[in-house]
Amino acid sequence: MAMRIDADQCIDCGACVEPCPNQAIRRGGEEYTLKNQTYPALSDKFYVIHQLCTQCVGYYDEPQCVNACPVDCITADAAHEESHEQLEAKAKNLKPQK
Template sequence: MAIKITEECINCGACEPECPNNAIYEGGVEWAITDGTSVKGSFTLLDGTVIDAAQRNAPISVDTYFIVPNKCTECQGFHEEPQCAAVCPVDCCVPDEMYRETVEELLAKKERLHI
């Protein structure tokens, strides 16, 4: 399951540098699969949509930091726990119920992001 940042976010930015997948962005910033990954060319999103990995996408949130579910692996294969949640001073990095994934699926996503 991906992690999400709730509205309680105070925009401190502590989470952003901790993400090994570069899945966390400041509110209002466009994102791309290629940011911080080794992906090039086509990439299939969780919903089955195929995009160019370098394509800039609309921000998921404008007011607070946000996590791109298609890049979040809950730090599987990197750390024992999600680092964003570990450093968040207001505990606003929580599991995203909309994106349920097994450990195996998260590890496979990590492998796709970091070839």
């Protein structure tokens, strides 16, 4: 399951960006690129690109963005449910792209 940022609670501090091993978090209003395609921003606040979020599986035991967020507004995204095995496979697929 990817993580999601609650835009109503996010204070736009950016503390979650640097700890993310998958560069899955972007600044609000900024477009993002995935597989050479550019997409519009998903939010006016910082947001998670669910295709890039492995819940930190493959890197850490816990989601690093959750630990970094001072207002606890990052939670599991029920709209993108994935098993641990699926997250491991996702992490393997993402690593060679770097």
